[in-house]
Amino acid sequence: GQSLEQPSEVTAVEGAIVQINCTYQTSGFYGLSWYQQHDGGAPTFLSYNALDGLEETGRFSSFLSRSDSYGYLLLQELQMKDSASYFCAVRAEGGFKTIFGAGTRLFVKA
Amino acid sequence: EAQVTQNPRYLITVTGKKLTVTCSQNMNHEYMSWYRQDPGLGLRQIYYSMNVEVTDKGDVPEGYKVSRKEKRNFPLILESPSPNQTSLYFCASRGQGSSGANVLTFGAGSRLTVL
Numbered sequence: 001g002q003s004l005e006q007p008s009e010v011t012a013v014e015g016a017i018v019q020i021n022c023t024y025q026t027s028g029f030y031g032l033s034w035y036q037q038h039d040g041g042a043p044t045f046l047s048y049n050a051l052d053g054l055e056e057t058g059r060f061s062s063f064l065s066r067s068d069s070y071g072y073l074l075l076q077e078l079q080m081k082d083s084a085s086y087f088c089a090v091r092a093e094g095g096f097k098t099i100f101g102a103g104t105r106l107f108v109k110a
Numbered sequence: 111e112a113q114v115t116q117n118p119r120y121l122i123t124v125t126g127k128k129l130t131v132t133c134s135q136n137m138n139h140e141y142m143s144w145y146r147q148d149p150g151l152g153l154r155q156i157y158y159s160m161n162v163e164v165t166d167k168g169d170v171p172e173g174y175k176v177s178r179k180e181k182r183n184f185p186l187i188l189e190s191p192s193p194n195q196t197s198l199y200f201c202a203s204r205g206q207g208s209s210g211a212n213v214l215t216f217g218a219g220s221r222l223t224v225l
Contacts, residue, residue, distance in 0.1 A: 008150075031212040042200060042216040043153070050208060087152060091212055096160060097168060098143070098214060102152040 002026045004101035006088055011107040012078055020073045020104045022088035030091040032064050032071045037103070038084045046086075047073065075106075083108045112137045116201045116217035123191055124225050131186045131220050133201035141204045142184040143214070146170065146197040153200065159184055191224040198222075 004024045012018040022032070031050040035043040049055050049064035049071060061074040075082055085103040092099055114135045123129055135142065143158040145168075155168030159178040173195055175187040184203075188195060198221050202214040 004152075033212050033214075035214075042218050043214070044216070045213045048209070048212040050212065089153075089214075095211065096158060096166065097155055099155070099169070100145075100153040102150055 002092060002099050004088055004090060004099060006086075006101040006104045008102065009105045009107070011109065013109050014078055014080060016078050017074065017076050018078060018106065020075075020086050020088075020106070022071050022073075022101055024069050024071075024088070024090050024099075024101075026090045026092035026099055028092045028094060029066065029069075030095040032062070033089045033091070033098075034060075034062055034073045035087045035089060035100075036084050037087065043087060078108050080108050080110065082106060112215065114201055114203055114215050114217035116199075116220050118220060119218060120221050122223045122225065125192055126190050129188050129191060129222075131188075131199060131201075131222070133184045133186065133217060134182050135184075135201075135203040135215070136182065137203060137205065137215065138181065139203035139205055139215075140181070141206075141211070142178070143168070143202050143204075144174070144176065144184070144186045145200045145202065147200060147219075148197050156186070156199075188222075191222075193224050196222060196224045 006022045033048040034046040037043045047062035064071040088101045116133045144156040145153040157176040159165040201217040
């Protein structure tokens with residue numbers, strides 16, 4: 001079956017750096033994306049990797065290794081507002097389906 | 111403003127009473143999709159549509175129907191809702207091209223309770 005594995009919960013302090021890992025097993029691969037979801041809100045797009053390497057967008061960076069079926073989201077200079085759930089997602093099966101991980105709940109402490 | 115709009119945002123209904131959740135996008139996207147979100151399970155794809163009159167099943171299509179008669183609209187139909195369809199539902203659309211195709215824009219969500 002198809003699956004994406006990510007930790008269920010991560011806790012970090014304000015100003016720190018945190019890394020959220022994602023390993024995937026899918027039928028086909030057309031890109032790894034990351035979404036943020038605050039409580040009561042909708043998922044919003046953060047970052048995407050189609051090729052190996054690091055993509056940087058402000059305080060957020062995302063990494064992909066296709067040979068390892070692995071990626072991570074790196075959040076730097078953590079702020080309280082970063083407390084949210086983070087989902088990795090893979091576009092698979094001819095590119096028509098997007099499969100999500102179960103989400104990582106990030107708690108940022110003062 | 112580019113957005114995906116879904117209605118209703120909240121709905122309580124009873125088993126067997128047909129309901130429709132509407133979804134509309136103003137970005138001229140060809141691809142639209144429905145997801146349900148349940149605690150600990152992330153988002154699971156119900157149905158998707160690649161263009162007008164072209165739809166296909168996602169991973170959890172049982173008990174749902176969709177239609178795509180116009181590019182902007184993609185309603186989700188529950189013909190005979192059951193309690194196990196109590197969930198938070200999201201509609202999403204995405205653009206074309208290597209980058210646009212990897213960016214889903216989500217509606218605000220519709221919380222459905224089936225008694």
